[in-house]
Amino acid sequence: MSPIDFYFDLSSPYSYLAATQIEALAAKHGATVAWKPVVLAAVFKAADNHMPAQSPPKARHMLIDLERWAKQYGVPFVFNSGFPFNAIKPERMVLAAESSGRAGALARALFHAAWAEDRDITRAEVMADAARAAGLDPDAMLAAIETAAVKDRLRETTDEAIARGVFGAPAFYVDGALFWGNDRLHHLADALDAKRG
Amino acid sequence: MSPIDFYFDLSSPYSYLAATQIEALAAKHGATVAWKPVVLAAVFKAADNHMPAQSPPKARHMLIDLERWAKQYGVPFVFNSGFPFNAIKPERMVLAAESSGRAGALARALFHAAWAEDRDITRAEVMADAARAAGLDPDAMLAAIETAAVKDRLRETTDEAIARGVFGAPAFYVDGALFWGNDRLHHLADALDAKRG
Numbered sequence: 001m002s003p004i005d006f007y008f009d010l011s012s013p014y015s016y017l018a019a020t021q022i023e024a025l026a027a028k029h030g031a032t033v034a035w036k037p038v039v040l041a042a043v044f045k046a047a048d049n050h051m052p053a054q055s056p057p058k059a060r061h062m063l064i065d066l067e068r069w070a071k072q073y074g075v076p077f078v079f080n081s082g083f084p085f086n087a088i089k090p091e092r093m094v095l096a097a098e099s100s101g102r103a104g105a106l107a108r109a110l111f112h113a114a115w116a117e118d119r120d121i122t123r124a125e126v127m128a129d130a131a132r133a134a135g136l137d138p139d140a141m142l143a144a145i146e147t148a149a150v151k152d153r154l155r156e157t158t159d160e161a162i163a164r165g166v167f168g169a170p171a172f173y174v175d176g177a178l179f180w181g182n183d184r185l186h187h188l189a190d191a192l193d194a195k196r197g
Numbered sequence: 198m199s200p201i202d203f204y205f206d207l208s209s210p211y212s213y214l215a216a217t218q219i220e221a222l223a224a225k226h227g228a229t230v231a232w233k234p235v236v237l238a239a240v241f242k243a244a245d246n247h248m249p250a251q252s253p254p255k256a257r258h259m260l261i262d263l264e265r266w267a268k269q270y271g272v273p274f275v276f277n278s279g280f281p282f283n284a285i286k287p288e289r290m291v292l293a294a295e296s297s298g299r300a301g302a303l304a305r306a307l308f309h310a311a312w313a314e315d316r317d318i319t320r321a322e323v324m325a326d327a328a329r330a331a332g333l334d335p336d337a338m339l340a341a342i343e344t345a346a347v348k349d350r351l352r353e354t355t356d357e358a359i360a361r362g363v364f365g366a367p368a369f370y371v372d373g374a375l376f377w378g379n380d381r382l383h384h385l386a387d388a389l390d391a392k393r394g
Contacts, residue, residue, distance in 0.1 A: 049252040055244045057364040061377055068384045167254040180258055183380045187265050 003032040004188070005173040007161045009040035010087035010094075010107070013066050013079065016115040018170040018182040019108055020075045025185055029192035031174070035103045037091035038158040040169050047167035051084070069182065076116040088154065089145055090121045090130070095153040096144035097136055105134035106141075200229040201385070202370040204358045206237035207284035207291075207304070210263050210276065213312040215367040215379040216305055217272045222382055226389035228371070232300045234288035235355040237366050244364035248281070266379065273313040282311075285351065286342055287318045287327070292350040293341035294333055302331035303338075 006022055008015035026033045044051065063079060070077035090110050097103040109130035113119040119126045127145075128138035144150055164173050172179040172188050175195060179188045203219055205212035223230045241248065260276060267274035287307045294300040306327035310316040316323045324342075325335035341347055361370050369376040369385050372392060376385045 047252045047254045049255055050247055055246040055364050057244045057362045058246055061362060061364065061375060064375070065377070065381070065384075068381075068387075072384070072387075165254045165258060167252050167258065178258060178261070180255075180262070181380075183378075184262070184265075187262075187269070190265075190269075 002175050003034040004192075005034050005036055005160075005164075007036050007038050007157070007166050007169055007171040007173070008107070009038060009043075009169045010090050010110050010114060010121060011080075011083065011085050012040060012169045013077075013083075013115055014069075014182040015170040016077075016111040017066070017069050017073065017075070018185065019111045020073055021182075021185060022172075023104065025189055026192075029189050030196055031192050033104060035094060035107045036157040036161070037087070037094045037107065037154065038161045038166070038169065039088060039091070039154065042158050043162055043166055043169070046162045049167045076112075078116065078118045080114050081118055082120050082122075085120070085122055087121065090127050092145040092150045092154050093127055093131065093141050095157065096141055096147075096150045097131075097134065098153070100136060102134045102136055106130060106136060109133040199372050200231040201389075202231050202233055202357075202361075204233050204235050204354070204363050204366055204368040204370070205304070206235060206240075206366045207287050207307050207311060207318060208277075208280065208282050209237060209366045210274075210280075210312055211266075211379040212367040213274075213308040214263070214266050214270065214272070215382065216308045217270055218379075218382060219369075220301065222386055223389075226386050227393055228389050230301060232291060232304045233354040233358070234284070234291045234304065234351065235358045235363070235366065236285060236288070236351065239355050240359055240363055240366070243359045246364045273309075275313065275315045277311050278315055279317050279319075282317070282319055284318065287324050289342040289347045289351050290324055290328065290338050292354065293338055293344075293347045294328075294331065295350070297333060299331045299333055303327060303333060306330040 004026055022033050066077060094103050094107045097106045110121050113126055113130055114121045124142055128142060131138040131141040165178050168180055170182055177191055201223055219230050263274060291300050291304045294303045307318050310323055310327055311318045321339055325339060328335040328338040362375050365377055367379055374388055
């Protein structure tokens with residue numbers, strides 16, 4: 001079976017919630033996960049979509065909704081005080097870790113820093129801490145995010161997501177089927193079971 | 198316990214899906230349902246919110262997502278060919294049925310006509326069929342929707358929803374807590390259980 005392509009933005013709190021669940025879900029249903037950060041602003045622009053926070057009562061409700069999901073999952077959550085922030089640099093670092101097989105561990109460490117500890121993951125020292133937590137060399141990773149190859153890779157994952165119809169994050173793509181939202185993980189699980197027969 | 202105030206628009210397919218589930222959910226968790234149609238366009242305007250169908254890839258995905266939910270629930274579903282339609286008249290009819298205790302039955306009959314049979318529920322004969330299916334007198338109901346009291350009642354339910362922070366449909370309000378979306382029925386159920394202790 002193809003891996004689940006997990007498209008996320010590190011600045012998206014619902015992406016954080018999904019990131020706390022996706023590996024266990026994949027393992028339970030016989031699948032693996034490809035961690036693919038995207039530039040959500042570029043996705044929104046391509047899809048003519050809007051930030052959910054543009055409606056004031058919707059933005060207020062979102063804070064309550066996020067707390068309910070964190071409670072449901074039993075995971076820590078704090079709304080990041082720098083939101084909305086530009087996650088391009090830490091996202092490049094996740095892609096710099098692809099060949100090491102530690103992209104998922106690094107993404108989870110960065111998500112945790114941003115959404116459980118309210119840290120500023122655009123700062124080099126916070127990225128370095130996450131790299132260390134994921135068993136990676138912080139200096140090598142900080143150098144890698146300035147390379148053309150890694151910058152190109154983030155454009156590639158973003159373009160791939162857009163080409164597959166992604167319009168928001170988190171999104172999941174497996175064998176031609178797209179799922180959108182932390183609140184659709186049960187549909188993703190159903191699809192994985194159907195493929196196993 | 199207060200009833201669950203169920204805010205819906207008959208032209209909303211996710212409201213239809215929730216309407217197929219809400220009575221069984223309420224019964225299972227010791228609650229009752231107050232069926233409260235609202236004018237969703239007025240709610241969107243007050244909340245500075247957008248129709249989800251404004252993003253083309255999001256609109257395309259919504260059709261697939263609706264099919265997945267219908268399959269999950271085991272209910273028939275067909276996307277209404279007149280969408281988006283103005284449901285003010287059939288919504289008034291639901292409110293005209295409030296005193297009879299058959300508002301829920303009428304709303305379900307209208308939802309079924311629109312979203313399982315692709316009928317035009319803004320037509321008098323279709324509304325009359327739904328009234329009959331709910332055990333109501335069709336002529337009396339069609340007359341009632343032209344009265345000032347019933348017209349005012351739809352403004353009241355819409356204003357009440359807006360005042361409670363509703364920004365889309367379906368929405369659920371019980372004892373000060375707001376839940377939004379067919380995909381949050383499990384959070385509503387958790388809240389009902391917590392209240393029962």
